[in-house]
Amino acid sequence: MDTKVIKSKFPIFKNKINGKQLTYLDNANSSQKPQSVIDRISKFYSNEFSNIGRSVHSLGVTATNRFEETRDLIKNFINAKSREEIIFTKNATEAINLVAFTYGEKFINKGDEILITELEHHANYVPWHFIRKRKGAIIKFAECNEKGEVDIDKIKELISNKTKMIAITHLSNVTGAIMPVKKIVDLASEKKIPVLIDGCQGAPHLKIDMQELGCDFYAISCHKMYGPTGVGILYAKKKWLDVLPPYQGGGGMIEDVKKNNITFPRSPTKYEAGTLQTAEVVGFSESIKFIKDVGIKNIMSHEKEILEYGLEKIKKNNSVKIIGDPKNRGSIISFTIKGIHPHDIATILDEDGVAIRAGHHCCQILHEKLGIPASARASFGIYNSKEDIDVLSDSIKKCNKVFNT
Amino acid sequence: MDTKVIKSKFPIFKNKINGKQLTYLDNANSSQKPQSVIDRISKFYSNEFSNIGRSVHSLGVTATNRFEETRDLIKNFINAKSREEIIFTKNATEAINLVAFTYGEKFINKGDEILITELEHHANYVPWHFIRKRKGAIIKFAECNEKGEVDIDKIKELISNKTKMIAITHLSNVTGAIMPVKKIVDLASEKKIPVLIDGCQGAPHLKIDMQELGCDFYAISCHKMYGPTGVGILYAKKKWLDVLPPYQGGGGMIEDVKKNNITFPRSPTKYEAGTLQTAEVVGFSESIKFIKDVGIKNIMSHEKEILEYGLEKIKKNNSVKIIGDPKNRGSIISFTIKGIHPHDIATILDEDGVAIRAGHHCCQILHEKLGIPASARASFGIYNSKEDIDVLSDSIKKCNKVFNT
Amino acid sequence: MDIKELYQEIILDHGKNPRNKNKCEGFNKNAKGHNPLCGDKIHVYLKIDKAKNVEDISFEGEGCAISIASASIMTQIIKGKEFNVAKKILEQFLNMLKEGSKLSINSLSDDENMTMMSLSGVKRFPMRVKCATLAWHTFINAAEGQKETVNTEK
Amino acid sequence: MDIKELYQEIILDHGKNPRNKNKCEGFNKNAKGHNPLCGDKIHVYLKIDKAKNVEDISFEGEGCAISIASASIMTQIIKGKEFNVAKKILEQFLNMLKEGSKLSINSLSDDENMTMMSLSGVKRFPMRVKCATLAWHTFINAAEGQKETVNTEK
Numbered sequence A, B: 001m002d003t004k005v006i007k008s009k010f011p012i013f014k015n016k017i018n019g020k021q022l023t024y025l026d027n028a029n030s031s032q033k034p035q036s037v038i039d040r041i042s043k044f045y046s047n048e049f050s051n052i053g054r055s056v057h058s059l060g061v062t063a064t065n066r067f068e069e070t071r072d073l074i075k076n077f078i079n080a081k082s083r084e085e086i087i088f089t090k091n092a093t094e095a096i097n098l099v100a101f102t103y104g105e106k107f108i109n110k111g112d113e114i115l116i117t118e119l120e121h122h123a124n125y126v127p128w129h130f131i132r133k134r135k136g137a138i139i140k141f142a143e144c145n146e147k148g149e150v151d152i153d154k155i156k157e158l159i160s161n162k163t164k165m166i167a168i169t170h171l172s173n174v175t176g177a178i179m180p181v182k183k184i185v186d187l188a189s190e191k192k193i194p195v196l197i198d199g200c201q202g203a204p205h206l207k208i209d210m211q212e213l214g215c216d217f218y219a220i221s222c223h224k225m226y227g228p229t230g231v232g233i234l235y236a237k238k239k240w241l242d243v244l245p246p247y248q249g250g251g252g253m254i255e256d257v258k259k260n261n262i263t264f265p266r267s268p269t270k271y272e273a274g275t276l277q278t279a280e281v282v283g284f285s286e287s288i289k290f291i292k293d294v295g296i297k298n299i300m301s302h303e304k305e306i307l308e309y310g311l312e313k314i315k316k317n318n319s320v321k322i323i324g325d326p327k328n329r330g331s332i333i334s335f336t337i338k339g340i341h342p343h344d345i346a347t348i349l350d351e352d353g354v355a356i357r358a359g360h361h362c363c364q365i366l367h368e369k370l371g372i373p374a375s376a377r378a379s380f381g382i383y384n385s386k387e388d389i390d391v392l393s394d395s396i397k398k399c400n401k402v403f404n405t
Numbered sequence C, D: 001m002d003i004k005e006l007y008q009e010i011i012l013d014h015g016k017n018p019r020n021k022n023k024c025e026g027f028n029k030n031a032k033g034h035n036p037l038c039g040d041k042i043h044v045y046l047k048i049d050k051a052k053n054v055e056d057i058s059f060e061g062e063g064c065a066i067s068i069a070s071a072s073i074m075t076q077i078i079k080g081k082e083f084n085v086a087k088k089i090l091e092q093f094l095n096m097l098k099e100g101s102k103l104s105i106n107s108l109s110d111d112e113n114m115t116m117m118s119l120s121g122v123k124r125f126p127m128r129v130k131c132a133t134l135a136w137h138t139f140i141n142a143a144e145g146q147k148e149t150v151n152t153e154k
């Protein structure tokens, strides 16, 4: 894969950061956008914009078509069974909140158990915490081992006849561990427990196939997939969407409105209240095309190469401690440097134009487990090259120099 | 005001619709976007993009600053007391859901009353319906008179010591009636009842001043203010934000996360879960600047002129029945034509490039009251001219011709 | 394109003076259809015998010229036909609206054919296709005894 | 700009070997501060007498070099000063970080002045200003007896 060609499609890389070329290694946080996505949004607003669904006029029809075509595109991209299973949300966080709230309202009662892992992002814990509070449910945390993985046995152990939901990340945004989601889904379906997968880090970096995977819910964050901000996707099996109550109420998601009662249509309409993120969704269609053009298999093998090069290179620096060593790892390297706080690392790297993230990465439970308040994280995407790793590695050495460590 | 100059700033008007110039009269649904807004989004993605709040690197700092500057801009635009009172949501619908859910959870109990009006958009009814269902509350509808207004006396009559919320539209999106919101707020504060104002049609067309108005909550839809899709604003008095529980859970909105408990920060952080609509919010800053440059007073007087010209012109056509005759009217004309269904009107108008909306405009309660299933609606904005009205009027005549009425 | 291609005389006529707009006597099946975005509502009544012949069919409801005309035309065409034939007609009708293909059903008279064809203008107005198909989908639901209201908003 | 302007020797020294990092004996006020996005946590202990002199001050906590150094420097500077003077120092310190203005307080020795000035490099790193001010805000909260945890995330 020629990352030069790919980088040239992302206008952000034409900018200088502190006088340096940008080395963008904060992809697990959010990814940059190719020109085609940016242009699509501009074009949509300039030539095709109107509110969708509600209008009979030509602009309304065009906008609605472009919007619904994107739903089809996504359906095909993730191989969902039907387009009704694709719901647009504000972000992945909202997607998980939607499930936690509607499923929780209907199916979780006092004493019921929700099974998550110590790897979860706050987005896949806080919504369940709300249900715990409201319903008197219990949250069980499957333990993370010293490799930064959660063994499927740890999940098996925790399943009981009170387990009403298993909610797990596809790919840890800290250790990079890729979870055995297919096995977990198979295990859960034997016991008829629904599984929600937080696919924020899975969808941009792995081949995903809903019908093969068989999970009940899958949450996606479009801005991490080279797409616009403001859109997330909830994939949900139709059987759930048929029985779960609506989430937010408003225009578009109603069937019949009377003073004493209101009825609701089917999915996806039922879950899409108010004016949607028209331009963002249409813009996202170009992200999907971009990913398909490069090819998800090429992306996977390229990122694996970068990851391995990165691990090797960084391990050479003795002051650096890499977090976790999962067998199956996505393109994420979190690390600490002896004697230097991650924030200071990020600041020093930034002077060299290297953008990484420092903090707990919305994973306080995991950081507490690791016994550190924060870590530094380099996460790779489609446009990253071995040169980027070299810059990172040199810049880490500079940290040692500045701090005399 | 020179609408030619203004129109030239909106690229959509360079397009032909069915071979005709676009006469866009669907502004109450959504407004078109000026070039400056479109360009700002492109520029943001091209030069400044990164996730906000969470990153120490330069792009993160820039993006965060641009985002938070927009919050300040909005605070000043609506004269809120503090920036903490401005919360970004997905749309106005979400803003109202946020209030209904959090306020409802905490303060509404069985038998309590929520007072709304027959003019309300589904966005300001369905969320209260959910609370009614969950809490066993009662919704009372203040009656709309034959002029399409709700008299303040009708509201007064319905207030009881069980009233826990008054939720009213600022400007009806069907009849155009401007509600006496200040008087209602004063009335309610005497009785210590909070007031939520659905400002979707108010904010783009009227001067709004939160401190003068004194309401507790005000919901805004950015895409109706010449801004991007995907963003809404909830204004809420700080005293509420301090006591209400959080809404959606996830990254960014937490303070301390433990396995057995989670604590939350203050507003606005508390209410902004997950990755926000960074590009959209930053883009919206240009909409505010655009409105300020034209001047809200100029907008108001211009739209009044267009409205009056429109009412006069359309009234001349005897087959047309204009819905409502409120004393205080925003730039909206809903109408029916004898013997022609609104959908057919919209289709015929569309052939002339005239975009109006046909349907119940998310106001089924009102349409039932009016005894019609649907109406046609022309709604005006900053770029509309008297010529647009002339085109509309001619096109309506064409409806009569096609249907031989 | 001329708007008159959509609003042909025959459609305006059926829209203004719909045929079989009532609750037909002795109906043994019925179903409701709804297009929530525009408010079109249709209630189809059906008298179908054991051999699956549509003995009688009628409708009630309110909507735009296209949906009312389409419902009216449907009742006229379907009445007296076998259910299987009716289904075939619907299939071809949908194809006509979606792909512009011609009708080719032996059991339709020239007159019936022409009447059906008057709805072909709808094809160029994608947002109105739902109006034209609402009654037909509701008819199928009635015949097959599905309980759920037909909802064209999907 | 050189990163060394931020990480001056004096800061690195205070970061690595923070002064007064303990729970001082006989403290009568204390408060916690937290920067949730980066995880910096500070607990400030204060012994303040009736005349509002800061008899003793110390801190515990964890964080980046900037926040620890700033806390350490703060305790060094504030110890023994009147609360009112301390407040004035904070005010000027914030101005220094936000607007780059110089400190001009009579009651600071040249040495103290220089130590404080070593933090002025933070101004060019807006994302790090919160790190540098966390301890100071927490100190004020402790002194004024506010219960709520200082939260720089607003």
Ligand SMILES: Cc1ncc(COP(=O)(O)O)c(C=O)c1O
Residues within 6 Å of the ligand: A250, A251, A273, A274, A275, A276, B028, B029, B091, B092, B093, B094, B121, B123, B124, B169, B171, B172, B173, B198, B200, B201, B221, B222, B232, B362
């Ligand atoms: C009066 C009123 N309230 C609420 C809404 C809902 O706004 P949004 O769709 O942006 O959530 C609208 C617009 O559709 C409206 O006109």
Ligand SMILES: Cc1ncc(COP(=O)(O)O)c(C=O)c1O
Residues within 6 Å of the ligand: A028, A029, A091, A092, A093, A094, A121, A123, A124, A169, A171, A172, A173, A198, A200, A201, A221, A222, A232, A362, B250, B251, B273, B274, B275, B276
């Ligand atoms: C694993 C994981 N889950 C959830 C999220 C939340 O996604 P979003 O912020 O788009 O809602 C993120 C990203 O921040 C993530 O990495």
